[in-house]
Amino acid sequence: MATRQEISANRLDDAARAGWLYYVAGNTQDQIAAKLGISRQSAQRLVSLSVSEGLIKMRLDHPIGRCMDLGARLKSRFSLDLVEIVPSDPESPSTTIGLAEAGAAEIERWLKLDEPRIIAIGTGRTLKAAIEQLTPMECPHHKVVSLTGNIAPDGSAAFYNVIFNVADVVKSRSFPMPLPVIASSAQEREMLHSQPMIRETLELAARADVTFVGVGDLGPQAPLYEDGFITEAELKALQKAGAVGELCGWAFNADGRLIEGFTNDRVASAPIPSRETSLVVAIAKGEKKLPGIRAALNRRLVNGLITDELTAEGLLATE
Amino acid sequence: MATRQEISANRLDDAARAGWLYYVAGNTQDQIAAKLGISRQSAQRLVSLSVSEGLIKMRLDHPIGRCMDLGARLKSRFSLDLVEIVPSDPESPSTTIGLAEAGAAEIERWLKLDEPRIIAIGTGRTLKAAIEQLTPMECPHHKVVSLTGNIAPDGSAAFYNVIFNVADVVKSRSFPMPLPVIASSAQEREMLHSQPMIRETLELAARADVTFVGVGDLGPQAPLYEDGFITEAELKALQKAGAVGELCGWAFNADGRLIEGFTNDRVASAPIPSRETSLVVAIAKGEKKLPGIRAALNRRLVNGLITDELTAEGLLATE
DNA sequence: CCAACCTGTGAGTATTTGCCCATCCTCGTA
DNA sequence: TACGAGGATGGGCAAATACTCACAGGTTGG
Structure with a gap:
């Protein structure tokens, strides 16, 4: 039998x-x-x-296959709502290659929608590169709001504030923040934020349907420092306090917790919009930013990520 | 195509x-x-x-009882070092279906090795189909050497010579044979084979760690004849002399003995590498090729076989 | 011995896929 | 600028596939 x-x-x-x-x-x-x-x-x-039963194995023989695979793992590892991985070009030192196109593609996906949306934009080199890749289109029904101030320390318009570029290319209504990135004191920040127009912009930002931000590292060449938003002493203090990265100027430590005190008391940027009710996408790659990206993902400061293979591997490698 | x-x-x-x-x-x-x-x-x-486009590869990862059984019996019956049996699809007229994938998998097993290897490749439709199934990989440390000439009777590159495809897909060093498959005379063959570059390639082939060859039948639609390497008269003469199959152009009879004289005097292919010191795998299936495969196994012209159920049964049925 | 249970089956139905065709878009040419 | 070839696109439809359900046959445990 x-x-x-x-x-x-x-x-x-x-x-x-x-x-x-x-x-x-x-x-x-x-x-x-x-x-x-x-x-x-x-x-x-x-x-x-x-x-x-796993008797049949399917495999995709294409560079993209690896990206898709990494993306799926990142998505589940960090419970992300959106992940996009672009192939790495190990030869190219550029911090934006590929990423800019992918970021632009994602932004365009939102812009193409017929229903009006509120799109919040951070700042930084990567984001600027992405915006430059945007296809011009007519989107007057959308609103694009900046999360960060657009005034550089010397009083000029901050170079890496990209809100105007967006609004220009896609013809949508734009809401810049006529503020310094970091106020001179907590009091000044409160004062600025209480102005009616700015208050409205902040409220708009809080209701953003989708947000795109860069991730800044806080190493010796931290963009915040290089662009003169913080002094060397402030950078050192932040580092000493454990800061590993920043989003829109908000410095956080390896756990993804915002650093208390220091420059964070004076950051004039809008708070990062809710990750419960909206999509907040970080666009960033690179060895230097790895700790910052990891921290942001761990504490869910963002729930979307556009990065490259190498960085994705790095994020999955640890823990 | x-x-x-x-x-x-x-x-x-x-x-x-x-x-x-x-x-x-x-x-x-x-x-x-x-x-x-x-x-x-x-x-x-x-x-x-x-x-x-071949981006998706599917592989069956299961020892089907029947195939395993047939394989084990073939292995012991003919003292083979490698046997792989794939299921048959009795309805499909294709001569390569399934076999190509299995052949590719075996070739890949060798390519994945870290130590440098010499891999010799014959020619033919089956082998070409197998090569097309190879996954692209970086194997610059291996050497792939052709056993047969790559020049068709009309002077063009022979279509079913696959050495270039292999080298292309796996990025290994390749050693083609800039020769006709069958020389016009024994003298011409000697002359060609004495050329330094060709001599080196021949020596390399003799030292191959593993060899993959197809088996050609010598019936009315013999590939050697269809592709114009031999004339109808030559084919008839070979048949009369008892030829039942060929490996790389070398015709042999039902005992597996090379036919003396006729086209074999002029075949410009390298000799089949040693079955004592290396693995020589035949990839072939089908009713037509049965006598040839059987003869090659009997005389141990090959010591490895990749075929399908039906052919395996046929090989075991007689004697 | 029987009832409960499990496995595998075929029928029927909803979903998914493959393919044809009209149309649109692009680009090279007159 | 008009025009035609060639390729991409999306609608529609038939074929293929996946899922649900009720039931048959056999096993298990009381």
Whole structure:
């Protein structure tokens, strides 16, 4: 008499045969049913079994395949709502190559929507590069709001504030923030934020449907420092306090917690919009930014990420 | 054979994405269409493209009892070092279905080795189909050497000479044989073989660690004849002399002995490498090739075989 | 011995996929 | 600028596939 195991092994054999006929030989299930002398439904079950039992392996031989794979893992590892991985070009030192195009594509996906949306934009080199990749289009029904001030320390318009570029290219209504990135004191910040126009912009930012931000590192070449928004002493103090990165000027430590005190008391940027009710996408890559990106993901300061293969690997490598 | 259309890299990227989403992530084409922002029909086209371009590879990972059994019996009956049996699809007239994938898998096993190897390759339709299934990989440390000439009777590159395809896909160093498959005379062959470069290639072939060859039949549609390497008269003469098959152009009789005289005096291919010190794998199946395969196994012209169920049965049935 | 249970089956039905065709867009040419 | 070839697109439809359900045959445990 046949034991259950033998029967099941036989069944797996049949499943393997059916799977082979289906996937490798390209038969239809009807043909398989005829060949194996069973009903089409049974054939379907066998084919299905061959997949669910892992008898059939499918592999994608294309550079993109690796990106998709990394993306899926990142998405589940950090419970992200959006992940986009672009192939790395190890030869190119550019911090924006590929990323800019991918970021622009994602921004355009939102702009193409017919229903009016509020799109919040941070600042930084990566974001600027992405905006430059945007296809000009007519989107007067959307609103684009800046999360950060657009006044550089010397009083001029901050170079890497990109809100005007966006509004220009896509013809949407724009809401810049006529503020310094970092106020001179907490009091000044409060004063500025209480101005009616700015208050409205802040409220608009809080209701953004989608947000795109860059991630800044706080190493020796921290963009905040290089662009003169913070002094060397302030940078050192932040580093000492454990800061590993910043979003729109908000410095945070390796846990993703905002650093208390220091420059954070004076950052005039809008708070990062809710990750519960909206999508906040970080666009960033690179060794230097890795700790910052990881921290932001861990504490869910963002729930979307556009990065490259190498960075994705780095994010998955640890822990 | 369909002419190779130049397809933009971007489209292949998209195809890869779609293929990944479909086969790996298990999305429906509707979902893919939504995610990529295209119509379902376009998604379907991309998925289909990813298969037809060979981006998606499917492999059956299960020892089907019947194939294992046949394989074990063949292995012991003919003292083989390697046997691989794939399921048969009795209805399909294709001479390569399934076999190509299995052959590619075995070739890949060798290519994946870290130590440098010399891999010799014969010629033929089956082998070409197998090569097309190879996954691109970087193997500059291996050497791939052709056993047969790559010049067709009309002077062009022989279509079924596959050495270039291999080298291309796996980036290894390749050693083709700039020779006709069959020289016009024994003298010409000697002359050609004495050329330094060719001599070196021949010596390399003799030292191959592993060899993959097809088996040609010598019936009315013998590939050697169909491809114009031998005349009808020569084919008839070979048949009369008892030839039942050929490896790389070397015709042999039912005992597996090389036919003396006739075209064998002029075959410009390298001799089949040693079965004592290396692995020589025949990849072949089909009723027509049965006598040839049997003869080659009997006299141990090869010590490895990749074939299908039906052929395996045929080999075991007689004697 | 019987009832509960499990496995596998076929029928019917909803969903998904493959393919044809009209149309649109692009680009080279007259 | 007009025009035609060639390729991409999306609608529609038939084929193929996946899923649900009720039931048959056999096993298990009382």
